[in-house]
Amino acid sequence: MQSVQSPKDHNISSFLARYNARRDELPGARNLREKAVKVFQDIGLPSRKTETWKYSDLRHLYLSDFDLPTVRKVNSELLAPFILEGANVIVFVDGIFSSALSKNDWIEGRTEFQTLSNFLKAENKRDPWYSIADIKRAGLTALNTFLMHDGMVLQIPANVTIKNPIQVIFLNSENSSVETHLRNLIAIGENSTSTIMQSYITLGTSTSFCNVVTEVSLAKGANLRQVILQDLGETNWNIGQTTVQLEENAHFDNFVLSSGARKARSEICVKLNGKEANCSLKGLALVRGNQHCDNTTEVIHNTSNCRSSQLYKNVLDNKSRTVFQGRIFVAPDSQKTEAFQMSRNLLLSRGAQADSKPELIIHADDVKCSHGAAVGDLDQNALFYLKSRGIDPQTAHIMMVEAFVSDLIEPLCDDEIKTHLEDFITSWLLNVETEKMQGVA
Amino acid sequence: MLLINNLHVTVQGKKILNGVNLEIAAGEVHAVMGPNGSGKSTLSYVLSGREGYEITDGEIVFNGKNLLDFDVHERAGEGVFLAFQYPVEIPGVSSMNFLRTSLNSIRAYRGEEPISAVDFLKLVRKKAETLGMDDKLLQRNVNVGFSGGEKKRHEVLQMSLLNPKFAVLDETDSGLDIDALKAVADGVNALRSPNRSSLVITHYQRLLGYIIPDYVHVLSEGKIVASGDKELALDLEKKGYTGLNQIQAA
Ligand SMILES: Nc1ncnc2c1ncn2[C@@H]1O[C@H](COP(=O)(O)OP(=O)(O)OP(=O)(O)O)[C@@H](O)[C@H]1O
Numbered sequence: 252m253q254s255v256q257s258p259k260d261h262n263i264s265s266f267l268a269r270y271n272a273r274r275d276e277l278p279g280a281r282n283l284r285e286k287a288v289k290v291f292q293d294i295g296l297p298s299r300k301t302e303t304w305k306y307s308d309l310r311h312l313y314l315s316d317f318d319l320p321t322v323r324k325v326n327s328e329l330l331a332p333f334i335l336e337g338a339n340v341i342v343f344v345d346g347i348f349s350s351a352l353s354k355n356d357w358i359e360g361r362t363e364f365q366t367l368s369n370f371l372k373a374e375n376k377r378d379p380w381y382s383i384a385d386i387k388r389a390g391l392t393a394l395n396t397f398l399m400h401d402g403m404v405l406q407i408p409a410n411v412t413i414k415n416p417i418q419v420i421f422l423n424s425e426n427s428s429v430e431t432h433l434r435n436l437i438a439i440g441e442n443s444t445s446t447i448m449q450s451y452i453t454l455g456t457s458t459s460f461c462n463v464v465t466e467v468s469l470a471k472g473a474n475l476r477q478v479i480l481q482d483l484g485e486t487n488w489n490i491g492q493t494t495v496q497l498e499e500n501a502h503f504d505n506f507v508l509s510s511g512a513r514k515a516r517s518e519i520c521v522k523l524n525g526k527e528a529n530c531s532l533k534g535l536a537l538v539r540g541n542q543h544c545d546n547t548t549e550v551i552h553n554t555s556n557c558r559s560s561q562l563y564k565n566v567l568d569n570k571s572r573t574v575f576q577g578r579i580f581v582a583p584d585s586q587k588t589e590a591f592q593m594s595r596n597l598l599l600s601r602g603a604q605a606d607s608k609p610e611l612i613i614h615a616d617d618v619k620c621s622h623g624a625a626v627g628d629l630d631q632n633a634l635f636y637l638k639s640r641g642i643d644p645q646t647a648h649i650m651m652v653e654a655f656v657s658d659l660i661e662p663l664c665d666d667e668i669k670t671h672l673e674d675f676i677t678s679w680l681l682n683v684e685t686e687k688m689q690g691v692a
Numbered sequence: 693m694l695l696i697n698n699l700h701v702t703v704q705g706k707k708i709l710n711g712v713n714l715e716i717a718a719g720e721v722h723a724v725m726g727p728n729g730s731g732k733s734t735l736s737y738v739l740s741g742r743e744g745y746e747i748t749d750g751e752i753v754f755n756g757k758n759l760l761d762f763d764v765h766e767r768a769g770e771g772v773f774l775a776f777q778y779p780v781e782i783p784g785v786s787s788m789n790f791l792r793t794s795l796n797s798i799r800a801y802r803g804e805e806p807i808s809a810v811d812f813l814k815l816v817r818k819k820a821e822t823l824g825m826d827d828k829l830l831q832r833n834v835n836v837g838f839s840g841g842e843k844k845r846h847e848v849l850q851m852s853l854l855n856p857k858f859a860v861l862d863e864t865d866s867g868l869d870i871d872a873l874k875a876v877a878d879g880v881n882a883l884r885s886p887n888r889s890s891l892v893i894t895h896y897q898r899l900l901g902y903i904i905p906d907y908v909h910v911l912s913e914g915k916i917v918a919s920g921d922k923e924l925a926l927d928l929e930k931k932g933y934t935g936l937n938q939i940q941a942a
């Protein structure tokens with residue numbers, strides 16, 4: 252007699268079957284992948300019963316079928332609007348590196364870039380490969396680990412400052428419906444500085460599932476500014492997990508602007524391991540329709556004299572939903588810690604819903620720590636003031652929302668990135684129906 | 693220019709204006725005085741088109757057009773300006789951006805080209821200087837952290853920039869020091885011309901020493917109960933509103 256499998260169990264067996272078929276790939280990570288399979292068999296896929304996944308339900312994802320990545324040609328002209336002026340560009344199409352679309356001749360000497368598949372090609376040379384992502388973490392990290400096929404590996408040696416941003420574009424091609432498990436490694440050497448922008452975009456429409464794990468290691472005094480723009484079509488899935496580890500005096504600055512996908516989850520875990528290390532995490536979700544966007548953070552103060560700040564804002568229209576889960580952990584003896592966290596939500600529609608869940612676990616006593624969350628709508632007095640000066644309702648609304656997000660955008664150091672994101676936000680806002688915004692009053 | 697005819701207004705079920713009649717001809721300055729809560733600000737909000745006010749009866753005609761047919765921003769385009777009793781703070785919006793967007797919106801409404809960034813800057817600097825305002829203030833967010841007097845000067849700056857046909861000044865003199873009061877009065881007087889009018893709401897005769905009104909009205913419990921020339925303001929200053937009842941009873 253045949254038993255009927257639940258979609259989740261069905262998924263688990265098909266994922267494992269996929270692994271078995273590709274077991275011999277990436278020999279450089281063979282042991283890690285094997286370990287990940289065991290972990291996966293143990294913890295399985297997250298469900299709403301999983302503590303950190305309570306607000307983000309993946310059932311529909313488990314019911315969907317996707318194709319395996321295949322090489323597709325994309326006309327470089329179609330890509331032009333998404334490219335930052337002057338940036339060094341690395342492009343992946345449907346999860347596969349495209350050297351034709353990439354512009355990485357700048358690499359010479361100052362940076363080592365290779366694809367993950369290349370990096371892990373050598374037989375057991377990197378095995379056991381030192382990975383900083385926690386494969387036991389509830390989520391899709393273990394899955395990513397045994398199914399990963401490609402991604403970028405970027406290593407910047409010590410004492411190098413790369414002025415122009417490095418832009419990594421993960422593109423879903425038109426009408427694609429692929430499942431990708433990307434793995435990115437970024438290692439910044441001592442006292443080196445770099446800005447990396449990751450853009451997740453769709454050409455036309457696609458219904459793909461992207462599961463991406465990024466591991467970042469910052470050596471002493473290293474400085475990384477990471478900007479992520481997630482603008483996938485609204486029928487895609489995007490699940491991202493980033494783990495960052497900082498040595499002494501290192502600085503990590505992260506901004507995630509998430510506006511696409513049907514369901515997006517960006518999870519970031521920062522480990523402040525060296526004294527005087529600090530991080531600033533920021534996020535902005537601009538969502539509408541039935542979109543769901545989840546930003547989950549964990550900042551771990553493993554030593555003293557570190558600072559962390561988190562500022563997450565969401566702008567929600569229609570029946571969209573956002574989640575912010577922010578965890579701050581201060582280990583015993585991590586004295587002189589400063590940790591700040593804030594989440595603010597702007598509802599443009601009554602049907603939208605924003606959930607915030609802060610969690611502070613503090614084991615040291617000399618700690619400055621604060622957190623807060625707020626949900627509100629547009630200030631009607633301010634709107635009236637603007638309109639009374641001749642400003643039409645739509646422009647007034649746009650000005651107010653831009654004001655709401657200004658403290659996220661203003662501090663961005665790179666002018667190209669700043670303009671790119673400002674334009675992005677404005678064009679998003681131009682598509683919001685003003686009458687609906689007024690209906691909230 | 694402006695005709696208010698039998699205006700009745702209700703706010704959240706509460707009757708605030710009870711049949712206001714007022715006619716302001718081109719070139720005239722009218723002052724409205726009256727006790728706290730008598731409906732002066734309500735009248736100014738209704739003129740500028742703020743939501744939440746139910747007009748149960750009456751009409752407002754502005755230059756031959758039914759003003760009530762226009763939205764807030766359109767009224768500003770038509771030339772109505774309100775200097776707020778309590779100017780609103782808008783964190784995240786720089787004053788310069790606000791002023792420029794505002795001026796260009798009004799110019800667009802009038803079918804004029806937008807002003808260039810350079811010309812705008814020159815214009816604002818000049819206006820700010822005339823008003824004795826530090827233009828560094830304009831680098832800040834709209835009214836955020838401005839002192840009471842700075843907010844009021846900012847209102848007058850906006851008025852001067854937008855060049856309205858009809859301006860309502862709601863207690864723009866409250867909380868001003870002598871210099872600021874003069875600057876505000878100069879700002880209003882500078883706009884005085886045969887084709888422009890204003891309505892000055894105030895509690896104090898002092899301002900009316902600088903801006904000599906053509907008419908003074910007293911609004912009480914949502915109705916204009918007395919009208920006169922500038923002497924009425926002087927009388928009120930001496931006798932108060934209770935005294936006014938006696939004058940009328942006599
Ligand atoms: N939104 C509102 N809801 C309820 N009552 C209101 C509202 N707005 C105004 N009122 C009431 O209407 C009356 C008139 O208020 P208004 O602000 O017009 O008075 P005012 O003459 O400008 O007073 P002041 O001299 O103190 O500025 C007051 O009793 C006030 O409480």
Ligand SMILES: [Mg+2]
Nearest residue numbers: 732733734777
């Ligand atoms: Mg008032």
